[in-house]
Amino acid sequence: MAILNEAWRGHLDGCRKLVEAATPYATCGTLTRINGLVMEANGIKLPLGSGVRVSVGGSGAVVEAEVVGFHGEKLYMMPTDDVFGLAPGAQVAPFEASHARPRVGERIFARRRAQDRAKHLPVGEALLGRVVDGAGRPLDRLGPLNTGEMRSLASRPVNPLQRAAIDRSLDVGVRTINAMLTVGRGQRVGLFAGSGVGKSVLLGMMARYTAAEVVVVGLIGERGREVKEFIEQILGSEGLRRSVVVAAPADTSPLMRLQGAAYATTVAEHFRDQGRQVLLIMDSLTRYAMAQREIALAIGEPPVTRGYPPSVFARLPQLVERAGNGPEGGGSITAFYTVLAEGDDQQDPIADSARAILDGHFVLTRALAEAGHYPAIDIEQSISRAMHGLVKPTHFELVRRFKQLYSRYQRSRDLIAVGAYAPGGDPLLDKAVAMYPQFEAFLQQKMNERDNYEDSVVKLHRLFDQAL
Numbered sequence: 001m002a003i004l005n006e007a008w009r010g011h012l013d014g015c016r017k018l019v020e021a022a023t024p025y026a027t028c029g030t031l032t033r034i035n036g037l038v039m040e041a042n043g044i045k046l047p048l049g050s051g052v053r054v055s056v057g058g059s060g061a062v063v064e065a066e067v068v069g070f071h072g073e074k075l076y077m078m079p080t081d082d083v084f085g086l087a088p089g090a091q092v093a094p095f096e097a098s099h100a101r102p103r104v105g106e107r108i109f110a111r112r113r114a115q116d117r118a119k120h121l122p123v124g125e126a127l128l129g130r131v132v133d134g135a136g137r138p139l140d141r142l143g144p145l146n147t148g149e150m151r152s153l154a155s156r157p158v159n160p161l162q163r164a165a166i167d168r169s170l171d172v173g174v175r176t177i178n179a180m181l182t183v184g185r186g187q188r189v190g191l192f193a194g195s196g197v198g199k200s201v202l203l204g205m206m207a208r209y210t211a212a213e214v215v216v217v218g219l220i221g222e223r224g225r226e227v228k229e230f231i232e233q234i235l236g237s238e239g240l241r242r243s244v245v246v247a248a249p250a251d252t253s254p255l256m257r258l259q260g261a262a263y264a265t266t267v268a269e270h271f272r273d274q275g276r277q278v279l280l281i282m283d284s285l286t287r288y289a290m291a292q293r294e295i296a297l298a299i300g301e302p303p304v305t306r307g308y309p310p311s312v313f314a315r316l317p318q319l320v321e322r323a324g325n326g327p328e329g330g331g332s333i334t335a336f337y338t339v340l341a342e343g344d345d346q347q348d349p350i351a352d353s354a355r356a357i358l359d360g361h362f363v364l365t366r367a368l369a370e371a372g373h374y375p376a377i378d379i380e381q382s383i384s385r386a387m388h389g390l391v392k393p394t395h396f397e398l399v400r401r402f403k404q405l406y407s408r409y410q411r412s413r414d415l416i417a418v419g420a421y422a423p424g425g426d427p428l429l430d431k432a433v434a435m436y437p438q439f440e441a442f443l444q445q446k447m448n449e450r451d452n453y454e455d456s457v458v459k460l461h462r463l464f465d466q467a468l
Contacts, residue, residue: 026093026094027044027045027094028043028044028091028092028093029041029042029043029044029075029091029092029093030042030043030089030090030091030092031054031086031087031088031089031090031091031092032074032088032089033088034083034086035298036298037078037079037253037254037294037295037298038068038076038077038078038298038299039054039065039076039077039078039079039083039086040074040075040076040077041074041075041077041092042073042074042075043092044075044092044094045070045075046067046075046094047067048067048068048069048070049066049067049119049154050066050067050094051064051065051066051067051094051095051119052064052065052066052067052077052092052093052094052095053065053092053093053094053095054077054079054086054090054091054092054093055090055091055093056085056086056090057085057087057090059085061085063079063080063081063082063083063085063086064079064080064081065077065078065079065080065255066078066080066119066255068255068295068299069299069300075092076299077092078253078254078255078295078298079253079255080134080135080253080255080256080259081253119152119153119259120150120151120152120153121135121136121150121151121153121263121266122136122145122147122149122150123147123149123150123151123266123267123270124147124148124149124270125147126145126146126147127145127147127244127267128214128241128242128243128244129240129241129242129243129244130142130145130244130245131231131245131247132145132244132245132246132247132263133246133247133248133252133256133260134246134247134248134252134256134257134259134260134263135256135259135263136263139247149270151266151269151270152266153259153262153263153266154262155265155266155269155322157321158321158322158324158326162327162328163186163324163325163326163327164186164325164326164327164328164329164330164332165325165389166184166185166186166187166325166359166386166389166390167184167389167390168184168185168390169182169183169184169185169390169391169453170183170184170185170187170210170211170212170277170279170334171209171210171211171452171453172205172206172209172210172211172279173205173206173208173209173210173211173450173451173452174202174205174206174209174375174445174451175442175443175445175451175455175456175459176375176377176379176442176443176445177206177362177377178451178452178453178456178457179399179442179456179457179459179460180379180399180402180403180443180460181360181362181377181379181382181383181384181387182384182387182390182391182453183334183360183384183386183387184334184386184387184389184390185277185325185332185334186323186324186325186332186333186334187324187334187335187359187360187384187385187386188320188323188324188334188335188337188358188359188360189334189335189336189337189358189359189360189361189362189384190285190336190337190338190339190354190355190358190360190361190362191203191336191337191338191339191361191362191364192338192339192341192351192354192355192361192362192363192364193338193339193340193341193363193364193365193376194340194341194364194366195340196366196369197364197365197366197368197369197376198364198369198374198375198376199283199338199364200226200229200230200234200283201234201374201375201447202364202375202377203217203230203234203281203283203336203338204230204234204235204236204239204447205375205445205447205450206279206281206336207235207239207243207279207281208235208236208238208239208450209450209452210279211277211452211453212277212278212279212334213242213271213276213277213278214242214243214244214268214271214276214277214278214279215239215242215243215244215278215279215281216243216244216246216264216267216268216271216278216279216280216281217230217235217243217244217245217246217264217281217282217283218246218248218260218261218263218264218265218280218281218282218283219245219246219247219248219249219260219283220248220257220260220261220264220282220283220284220287220288220291221248221249221250221257221284221286221287221288221290221291222247222249222250222283222284222287223249223250224249224250224251227247227249231245244264244267246260246263246264246267247260248260248261250287254290254291254292254294254295255291255295257287257288257291258288258291258292258295261282261288261319262319264280264282265280265282265319265322265323268280268323268333268335269322269333271331272326272330272331272332272333273326273330273331274331275329275330275331276331277331277332277334278331278332278333278334279333279334279335279336280323280333280334280335280336281335281336282335282336282337282338283338284337284338284339284340285316285319285320285337285338285339285350285354286338286339286340286348286350286351287340288315288316288319289308289312289315289316289350292311292312292315293307293308293309293312296309296311296312297309305349306348306349308349308350312350313349313353316350316353316354316357317357320335320337320354320357320358321357323335337354337358339351339354339355339361359384359385359386360382360383360384360385360386360387361382361383362377362382362384363377363378363381363382364376364377364378365378365381373440373443373444374444374445374446374447375444375445377443379402379403379406379443380403380406380407380410387399395457395460398460398461398463398464399460401464402439402460402463402464404428405428405431405432405435405436405439406432406436406439408428408429408432409429409432409433409436409439412429412432416433421433435463438463439463442459442460442463
């Protein structure tokens with residue numbers, strides 16, 4: 001009885017502190033200008049990232065927005081909804097992030113940190129098998145989420161010294177990646193590709209066949225039709241069962257696209273903190289950067305690198321660094337980010353910046369796709385930076401020999417095609433020519449075919465007639 005009374009007393013004290021920190025007064029401002037994507041308001045002072053509601057005439061409807069900048073007494077806001085119907089002088093009122101109701105026995109923290117005051121969205125087991133938008137609203141018409149767990153979109157940076165090392169491989173079900181470009185738990189990899197080379201199919205294969213416990217898919221800035229196709233045809237019912245899909249298509253506001261990427265990462269962090277192995281797939285990192293560029297240019301930030309303002313390159317590592325391993329003995333987030341190489345330009349500013357902050361890059365080329373080679377992964381241009389610490393020395397040596405012979409054949413391809421190649425002059429090239437059909441068959445895989453990690457390694461050894 002005494003213990004119960006003590007628990008209730010502590011609970012009431014915590015609730016009292018939360019109430020004391022709240023203000024009973026609501027300060028409102030007025031809408032003075034809408035310039036493109038940016039709304040300006042006077043008469044109200046709020047910190048960056050705060051949420052506001054703008055009243056739409058006398059209908060009672062509101063438009064949600066977020067503070068993205070200020071200048072003197074002016075407040076710059078970016079809407080998450082359509083601004084149709086807003087009039088000069090509309091009321092601008094702040095709203096606090098919603099939090100889960102305090103429970104008896106749980107420690108109540110004062111919301112002093114910026115992360116606590118940021119927007120909170122639903123997380124938890126109820127999201128598995130569901131499709132939601134960037135604001136946590138269901139898109140699949142399966143009813144409400146029915147979860148009481150909420151989590152801030154802004155997370156505290158993880159101490160790099162407390163992260164567990166990448167020392168265990170993750171089975172993704174794709175033979176080329178498992179055997180030639182082994183990915184570890186907690187690794188962050190970029191898929192560099194142009195349009196129409198099969199990156200969505202590859203992502204769907206990994207989502208269906210991976211050994212990870214939970215899959216979180218963020219579809220950021222994609223076409224609405226593509227979102228439906230990815231969920232129904234590529235991901236399928238089997239893949240969706242253990243997945244959470246966050247969709248923020250191209251027709252949503254740039255702020256909603258940014259929020260969708262942050263929300264997908266937040267959901268993945270929630271499952272990682274539970275000790276689970278999570279696969280995070282985000283398509284695409286380029287659309288995320290473009291959304292940030294739209295916002296930055298709208299509020300007057302100067303473009304410096306091929307039309308991209310500096311804030312874009314500051315945002316990318318902040319998002320990517322949230323993925324990875326948790327503390328020793330905890331869960332992990334293995335992340336795949338697609339990067340659009342426009343016109344197959346690998347020197348695009350976003351592609352170049354992403355390549356520097358990720359733990360590897362897989363390049364999908366149009367030449368392989370046009371030749372019917374799927375998945376169209378160019379193993380010569382691709383690399384997994386954590387692979388050397390994940391595989392055995394014999395496995396690594398076979399990968400080196402594979403790439404050596406494969407590259408030698410590719411460099412001599414024109415000579416072979418015109419008949420200028422004469423066997424016997426170069427023993428290494430002779431072996432490459434003899435083994436190339438086997439190499440090509442090994443690197444190709446059907447969409448509905450799964451190859452686990454062990455089988456992939458065994459097939460690589462058999463390719464060179466070497467026993468495990």
